[in-house]
């Protein structure tokens with residue numbers, strides 16, 4: 001277990017690279033196949049649309065393989081997992097891998113419940129391009145005896161950096177662990193994304209929507225580590241901007257969608273170091 005005295009100095013992801021990646025994603029307008037949970041369908045689709053990507057929530061076992069092969073990226077989110085949905089997810093992942101469609105795993109409540117934790121360990125063997133979760137989820141998948149409070153983290157992201165790096169080395173995936181700051185690692189290089197606002201934890205689905213945005217950024221990405229870090233930065237910066245334009249959770253969500261829609265790559269090109 002890490003403690004505050006052994007946290008390595010993690011470099012901040014440069015803002016100009018966020019702008020470059022954002023411009024690439026806006027131009028490509030990737031088609032993102034989402035197999036997500038029942039709670040966050042609407043926010044996920046709206047966030048992808050505001051960003052400039054195309055969401056499609058295709059979930060039937062009979063259709064997922066065909067669609068995963070034509071999408072630019074696939075999201076697998078186990079937030080409301082049940083047997084039929086898991087079967088569809090496994091079919092979608094097999095088809096995505098065969099078609100070289102990158103896929104992102106959001107391990108909602110990993111370590112809290114045995115059924116989904118077992119399913120997640122099986123899914124990890126199918127080589128996700130990216131794993132994006134909160135600190136408790138990433139620590140649990142990395143083998144620590146961590147457990148969140150349901151879908152929420154009980155640990156700070158800074159304490160999960162070592163777990164994220166270890167999970168990246170174990171799986172070959174890029175791992176993003178989110179929280180007050182986000183950390184993105186391939187196990188060798190790690191970036192810190194310091195932006196964001198705590199109000200993002202007071203509306204449901206910002207983490208799940210972030211995983212969908214990560215999928216959009218990883219589609220066709222020349223450098224997946226850079227793409228994932230940029231996706232985290234875009235969401236966190238939009239969160240800060242939305243907070244300054246809202247009164248609380250009720251008005252945060254529309255302000256957040258507006259912030260994503262209004263954001264231009266050129267706004268993100270200042271060299272901030």
Ligand SMILES: Nc1ncnc2c1ncn2[C@@H]1O[C@H](COP(=O)(O)OP(=O)(O)O)[C@@H](O)[C@H]1O
Pocket residue numbers: 133134135151152153178179180181182195196197198199200201205206207208210232235236239
């Ligand atoms: N305390 C915080 N301060 C600023 N941003 C936060 C904070 N907690 C979470 N975020 C942001 O909220 C989004 C969702 O992250 P998180 O809450 O960790 O995921 P999840 O919803 O899956 O638990 C990320 O963009 C993250 O950077």
Ligand SMILES: Cc1ncsc1CCOP(=O)(O)O
Pocket residue numbers: 037039040079080108151204205206207208209
């Ligand atoms: C509340 C809830 N319950 C099952 S999935 C879910 C949504 C979790 O969303 P997020 O991980 O983005 O907070």
Ligand SMILES: [Mg+2]
Pocket residue numbers: 108109133134151207208
């Ligand atoms: Mg989550």
